[in-house]
Amino acid sequence: MYKRRKTQDSPKSSESQPQTLCSCQAIATDNDNALQCDACDTWFHPGCVNVSPMAYTAYQTLAEQQQFSNWFCSKCLNDKNVDRVPPRCRQTLSDRIDKIEHHLTTLNNKHDQLVDRLDELNENLEREKRRKNIIVKNLSPVESTNDRDVVFRFVQNHLGVKIDPSSIDSMWRFKTSSATDNDRPSLLGIAFNDLSVRSSILAKAPIIKNSSDALVKIVYIRKHLTKKQSLQAFEARQQRDRSQEEQQQSTTSSVVNKDNNRLNQNSNVRRDNINNNNNSTNNNILNNTQQKQQKTRRYHRLSNRY
Numbered sequence: 001m002y003k004r005r006k007t008q009d010s011p012k013s014s015e016s017q018p019q020t021l022c023s024c025q026a027i028a029t030d031n032d033n034a035l036q037c038d039a040c041d042t043w044f045h046p047g048c049v050n051v052s053p054m055a056y057t058a059y060q061t062l063a064e065q066q067q068f069s070n071w072f073c074s075k076c077l078n079d080k081n082v083d084r085v086p087p088r089c090r091q092t093l094s095d096r097i098d099k100i101e102h103h104l105t106t107l108n109n110k111h112d113q114l115v116d117r118l119d120e121l122n123e124n125l126e127r128e129k130r131r132k133n134i135i136v137k138n139l140s141p142v143e144s145t146n147d148r149d150v151v152f153r154f155v156q157n158h159l160g161v162k163i164d165p166s167s168i169d170s171m172w173r174f175k176t177s178s179a180t181d182n183d184r185p186s187l188l189g190i191a192f193n194d195l196s197v198r199s200s201i202l203a204k205a206p207i208i209k210n211s212s213d214a215l216v217k218i219v220y221i222r223k224h225l226t227k228k229q230s231l232q233a234f235e236a237r238q239q240r241d242r243s244q245e246e247q248q249q250s251t252t253s254s255v256v257n258k259d260n261n262r263l264n265q266n267s268n269v270r271r272d273n274i275n276n277n278n279n280s281t282n283n284n285i286l287n288n289t290q291q292k293q294q295k296t297r298r299y300h301r302l303s304n305r306y
């Protein structure tokens with residue numbers, strides 16, 4: 001609160017003040033030097049409250065410069081219930097807290113943006129790294145034969161693609177894949193120099209599953225995708241299957257509607273027939289639900305496998 005001459009106008013002095021009586025029991029008039037308590041708003045003569053003229057001038061200067069300065073009368077100073085944070089100070093603090101919070105929100109947003117951008121860059125980098133790769137699943141290592149030769153032989157025998165050794169940059173076994181599947185060989189990664197060889201292998205890969213040899217049949221060759229790409233591909237498959245399912249359902253329901261129309265048009269329809277029809281509709285619904293469950297189970301298996 002301001003410490004000032006009473007003669008200086010302040011918002012407080014224009015309001016109806018509760019008490020302007022100094023401890024000397026005389027009213028501090030507009031002509032007196034006076035000091036206002038920051039808690040009870042009572043005005044005091046500096047001399048009556050042991051405030052030296054120098055201290056008074058100092059308080060006054062601080063008040064004129066709109067600086068914080070607290071002064072409490074002895075009664076308020078000893079009262080534990082008195083809130084000694086001056087209202088002006090509280091407002092300023094609250095403004096500063098608002099500013100800091102705003103600043104923090106801005107920083108958090110910027111941080112989130114940077115993290116997103118970093119994720120994006122990282123994803124692009126990972127995609128770029130994988131662009132020339134393929135992944136081979138369930139191709140068992142062959143004793144005393146290196147993986148390169150196993151792959152060359154497999155690709156030539158089962159896909160009819162001859163690989164020039166110079167078209168392969170590197171080949172490696174993933175260490176993590178065997179942790180969940182102990183009886184399965186680790187995933188094999190192949191990085192190509194020659195993208196056309198990679199393309200022809202990927203293009204022919206689907207014929208592996210037609211093989212009569214059980215050990216060949218389980219081998220699966222695919223692109224080396226990032227987690228995000230795999231998830232996107234999975235979601236796209238799911239979406240496609242769902243819309244196919246919806247199409248099937250709408251065809252089924254239009255057939256049922258036509259049946260209903262025909263039944264309604266026939267004035268001699270017996271209640272038994274309607275019941276039968278309802279039952280068959282219920283059966284259809286049950287069948288659809290079962291189909292949906294089966295599909296969900298299939299997705300689950302797929303997501304475990306790939």
Ligand SMILES: [Zn+2]
Pocket residue numbers: 022023024025026044045048
């Ligand atoms: Zn006094």
Ligand SMILES: [Zn+2]
Pocket residue numbers: 037038039040041042072073074075076077
């Ligand atoms: Zn006071």
